[in-house]
Amino acid sequence: MPVEVLDFSRSFITWTRKPRPGDFHSTWGNSVRINLEARLRVFNETGDASEDFVLGALCRSERMYRNEGHFIMPGSDYLMAFASDRCLRFSPDISAPQAAPEIDSFIDLLTSLDFKMTSMRAPRRLATEAEVAEIAETQSPVVVKTEIRNSESGRRAVLEYPVKTLNHNREHQRFQVDTGPVLWADLAAVEPDPIMSIRLAHVVFNRFDQAEFAKRAPTVLKKDGGEPFSIEDYREFSVHEARHEFFIDGLDG
Numbered sequence: 547m548p549v550e551v552l553d554f555s556r557s558f559i560t561w562t563r564k565p566r567p568g569d570f571h572s573t574w575g576n577s578v579r580i581n582l583e584a585r586l587r588v589f590n591e592t593g594d595a596s597e598d599f600v601l602g603a604l605c606r607s608e609r610m611y612r613n614e615g616h617f618i619m620p621g622s623d624y625l626m627a628f629a630s631d632r633c634l635r636f637s638p639d640i641s642a643p644q645a646a647p648e649i650d651s652f653i654d655l656l657t658s659l660d661f662k663m664t665s666m667r668a669p670r671r672l673a674t675e676a677e678v679a680e681i682a683e684t685q686s687p688v689v690v691k692t693e694i695r696n697s698e699s700g701r702r703a704v705l706e707y708p709v710k711t712l713n714h715n716r717e718h719q720r721f722q723v724d725t726g727p728v729l730w731a732d733l734a735a736v737e738p739d740p741i742m743s744i745r746l747a748h749v750v751f752n753r754f755d756q757a758e759f760a761k762r763a764p765t766v767l768k769k770d771g772g773e774p775f776s777i778e779d780y781r782e783f784s785v786h787e788a789r790h791e792f793f794i795d796g797l798d799g
Contacts, residue, residue, distance in 0.1 A: 548669070549669055549671075549791075549793075550665050550669075551665060551666045551669040551689050551691070551706075551793045552582070552585060552663060552664070552665060552666070552689060552706060553664045553665060553666050553667075553687070553689075553795065554581070554582050554583075554687070554689065554707075554708040555581075555687060555708075556664035557581070557582040557661075557662060557663050557664050558579045558580060558581055558582060558661075558662040559579075559580045559582065559600060559602045559628055559659075559660075559661055559662075560577070560578065560579050560580075560658075560659075560660045560661075560662055561577070561578060561656050561658060561659045561660070562575065562576070562577040562578075562656065562657050562658045563575055563576055563577075563652075563655040563656050563657065564655050564656075564657060566655060569610060571610070571611055574610075574611065575657075576610055579662075580602040580603055580605070581602070581603045582600050582601065582602065582603075582661075583601040583602065583603050583604075583707070583708075583727060583728075584600070584601040584705065584706065584707040584727065584728045584729050585598060585599070585600050585601075585705075585706040585707070585729070586598070586599045586600075586601075586627075586703060586704070586705055586706070586728075586729035586730075586731060586744065587599075587703065587704045587706070588701070588703045588731050588733075588740045588743075589701060589702045589703065589704075590701060591699065591700040591701055593702075596740055597629055597740055597741075598629070599627050599628065599629050599634075599729055599741060599744060600627065600628050600661060600729075601625075601626075601627050601628075601727065601728075601729050601746075602625070602626055602627075602628065604623055604624070604625045605623075605624045606618075606621050606622070606623065606624065607621040607622045607623075607624060607638075608621075622638035622639050623636070623637070623638050623639070623640070624638070625638075625746075626650065626652075627647070627729055627741065627744050628659070628661075629741055630659070630661075631653070632649055632653055632741060633649070633650050633652060633653050634647045634648070634649060634650070634741050634742070634744055635647060635648055635649075635650035635652070636746055636762065636778075637762075637764075637778045640777055640778040640779070641775075641776075641777055642776075643763075643764040643765075643776055643777060643778035644764070644778075645764060646742070647742075647744065647745070649739075649741070649742075666689070666793065666794075666795040667795055667796075667797045668795060668796035668797045669689075669793045669794070669795060669796065670793065670794055670795070670796035671791060671792065671793055672688075672792035672793070672794065675719055675720060675721055675754075676719040677792075678712075678714070678721040678792055679714040679715065679716060679719045679720060679721045681792075681794060682712045682713075682714035682721060683714070683716070686794045686795070686798045687708060687794065687795070687798070688708070688709040688712060688792060688793070688794055689706065689707070689708050689709065689792075689793045689794075690706070690707060690709055690723065690790055690791065690792055690793070691704055691705070691706050691790070691791045691793070692704070692705040692706075692707075692728075692749065692757055692788050692789070692790050692791075693705075693788060693789040694731075694733065694757070694786045694787070694788050695733070695787070696733035696734050698734065699733055699734055701733040702733065703731040703733060705728050705729060705730065705731075705749075707725065707726075707728045707749075708725070709723055709725050709792075710725045710726075711723070711724045711725050712725075713752075720752060721752060722750065722751070722752040723749065723750065723751055723752070723790075724748070724749075724750045725748065725749060726746075726747060726748030726749060726760075726780075727746045727747065727748060727762075728746075728747050728748070728749055729744050729745075729746070729747075730744070730745050730746070730747035730749075730759055730761055731743050731744055731745075732744075732745065745761045745762060745763070746761065746762040746780075747759045747760060747761045747762065747780070748760045748780055751788070751790065754789070754790050755787060755788060755789065755790075756785065756786070756787060756788055757785070757786050757788040757790070758783065758784070758785050758786075759783065759784050759785075759786065760780040760781070760782070760783055761780065761782040761783070761784070762778055762779065762780050762782075763778065763779075763781065763782040764776050764777075764778055765777055765778065765779045765781045765782075
């Protein structure tokens, strides 16, 4: 059975929301198309897929459809992970981090929510380091599926994402992926709702069986003897056994 791989350049979250207080045009509402950054599929202890989650691209807080003065200052990030019926918001202000991502009521404003998924036409797997290093010298988009497992909980997850930075060395036929943000799942977490186990992360690896993740989390800092303060940053690290699969579209170019 052919494997399904997303073409992230042609995959989107779309939604339409009702008008809300403060809209410049009080009766308009808004519709949007947001590119996908990543997809996460979480599996339960029996091996069945429990749910898919997708990450939309980051945008900044804005005033809609005015003639000027669009940015709200000071502003905030609009960064969400979506399921079909709820969304998880990551800290909108990195200088005032939430203890953990939170379910957001924004979805209650929506009159429609859809995931426009486009698959690669003919996904071709890159099976060796040499193949990955070779493709890095082309303009072919690369997508990776990374599977991680937790032996104690029996759960696993598949992270899927476009590779934005692909280091390579032609002479030694080596590669190194450094990309993000992706959606990482805490498979050891005891959460009744799997969306609450999701964190933002960057991933680095140069072999097919291991991955390092830098996860975004509240971080306490202290500078020049002053009072401690918190920001949200990618400062929480973990190393996982993993299984990576690289894909390009065989019909590309």
